[in-house]
Amino acid sequence: MTGRDGGADIGPIGNAPVVILVRPQLADNIGAVSRAMANGGLFELRLVAPRDGWPQDKAWRNASGADRLLDAAVVYPDVPSAVSDLHRVFATCPRPRHIVKPVLTARGAAAELRSITGRDLRAGLLFGPERAGLDNDDIACCDALIRYPLNPAFMSLNLAQAVMVMAYEWWTAADQTVPRRLMTNETQVATKGDLDNFITHLTAELDECGFLRNLPKRPGMVRNIHHFFQRGEATEQELRTLHGIVTELALGRRQRGRSEDAKGN
Amino acid sequence: MTGRDGGADIGPIGNAPVVILVRPQLADNIGAVSRAMANGGLFELRLVAPRDGWPQDKAWRNASGADRLLDAAVVYPDVPSAVSDLHRVFATCPRPRHIVKPVLTARGAAAELRSITGRDLRAGLLFGPERAGLDNDDIACCDALIRYPLNPAFMSLNLAQAVMVMAYEWWTAADQTVPRRLMTNETQVATKGDLDNFITHLTAELDECGFLRNLPKRPGMVRNIHHFFQRGEATEQELRTLHGIVTELALGRRQRGRSEDAKGN
Numbered sequence: 001m002t003g004r005d006g007g008a009d010i011g012p013i014g015n016a017p018v019v020i021l022v023r024p025q026l027a028d029n030i031g032a033v034s035r036a037m038a039n040g041g042l043f044e045l046r047l048v049a050p051r052d053g054w055p056q057d058k059a060w061r062n063a064s065g066a067d068r069l070l071d072a073a074v075v076y077p078d079v080p081s082a083v084s085d086l087h088r089v090f091a092t093c094p095r096p097r098h099i100v101k102p103v104l105t106a107r108g109a110a111a112e113l114r115s116i117t118g119r120d121l122r123a124g125l126l127f128g129p130e131r132a133g134l135d136n137d138d139i140a141c142c143d144a145l146i147r148y149p150l151n152p153a154f155m156s157l158n159l160a161q162a163v164m165v166m167a168y169e170w171w172t173a174a175d176q177t178v179p180r181r182l183m184t185n186e187t188q189v190a191t192k193g194d195l196d197n198f199i200t201h202l203t204a205e206l207d208e209c210g211f212l213r214n215l216p217k218r219p220g221m222v223r224n225i226h227h228f229f230q231r232g233e234a235t236e237q238e239l240r241t242l243h244g245i246v247t248e249l250a251l252g253r254r255q256r257g258r259s260e261d262a263k264g265n
Numbered sequence: 266m267t268g269r270d271g272g273a274d275i276g277p278i279g280n281a282p283v284v285i286l287v288r289p290q291l292a293d294n295i296g297a298v299s300r301a302m303a304n305g306g307l308f309e310l311r312l313v314a315p316r317d318g319w320p321q322d323k324a325w326r327n328a329s330g331a332d333r334l335l336d337a338a339v340v341y342p343d344v345p346s347a348v349s350d351l352h353r354v355f356a357t358c359p360r361p362r363h364i365v366k367p368v369l370t371a372r373g374a375a376a377e378l379r380s381i382t383g384r385d386l387r388a389g390l391l392f393g394p395e396r397a398g399l400d401n402d403d404i405a406c407c408d409a410l411i412r413y414p415l416n417p418a419f420m421s422l423n424l425a426q427a428v429m430v431m432a433y434e435w436w437t438a439a440d441q442t443v444p445r446r447l448m449t450n451e452t453q454v455a456t457k458g459d460l461d462n463f464i465t466h467l468t469a470e471l472d473e474c475g476f477l478r479n480l481p482k483r484p485g486m487v488r489n490i491h492h493f494f495q496r497g498e499a500t501e502q503e504l505r506t507l508h509g510i511v512t513e514l515a516l517g518r519r520q521r522g523r524s525e526d527a528k529g530n
Contacts, residue, residue, distance in 0.1 A: 039422055099450065101447070158329070164426045177414045179370050180370075182365070183366055
């Protein structure tokens, strides 16, 4: 990932959609685009008439190791030649006017791209130049437009950011990670029995020290303590630590108690 | 959006999560972060011990108009002071080790952030410095980690890209846009009756010119033509154009036919 000589091993290429930058202006941005593509598992880059020519060192300097993707980038003179071997092409376009076209969200597009490439068809994603965006002839070559749901009061999106969102959605469309899990590393989640053992230990010491001396309130207090420790999703290791804390605090109290008893004598 | 004097009107502030950059190194990145935040409707930026001090002109130059967000950014000496008024804090962290912590996907985190802020609690998102990432003490201040599902062979994410993904997910978590719609602008989607009128018109002309002269095959051919035009989700305007095309093509043929008849005489 941090290798520079020839860049990083960025994963298998496969049939992921091709990213096509139409008349990109800044080589910095082309480099940042390649990095975002590698992040999201998009590996084939095409450039339509890059303003400052190609290749440009600046792109490699801004690619953070996604060199192979830039090394393999191909330049085309226009959009029709850049898409001619593809079966479906979607274009990102924030504010299309006066045209009749299907409009997809980024997430909707990612799902359709997975479906298209899953049928062994080749798909492409068109991104317009930094300032002007795609023109109407570019858009006429596309099957659908992609419009990101974003703050309508501030839709000005950097080119690499636009690619990042789409690459992220492409990757996520095939990802099975659960939305929330507890990372426990070396230990594991404690069972209810483990937790009960701890609550029993704690309660015994709280009875001993007098914290639970109000007997009518005792059941509710014990229950509230139980509620709190339940919420923390304790691991086995953490319960061992909590047992130790209770034991040591109680021991300290008993020793103080003894020394105070001694003083009192 | 392109205004520079005091920047753009980036929308209402509300109770969106606070973005906290911990020991950020490059002012360029801080500017790019502010732009990404504005894209996704995150408006409050806090900086913990920025390496080169604050303010830095470069940040404003890279913000593409999200100036107000930078103008209002507040600097803190450490993470505990930056999060002290918040109720829940999530930290983006690609490769956490040896800790016990809930881990959320970006999408899972966005859903939880919507739920948290919907209860009028204040939430924060912690992003680490460009190279080193968050340290273990930073992470200990957080409720959960966020880990983006991305290409495991290339996880090196630019700081502004990391903020972009989270801002995008935050916005999308409350967005109702349908995944696919047909943008029709001035016209509207044609009814089945409109489409049938066109197919009838086309079929009549195809009968007339002899294209459908193979009578046993005629029903299947008409059906296949119908299938194709069905798939195009025609608008009323497009059907008018198609009627015109058929009429003109047929007229041209008839006129040629007449002149050929004349020649034949």
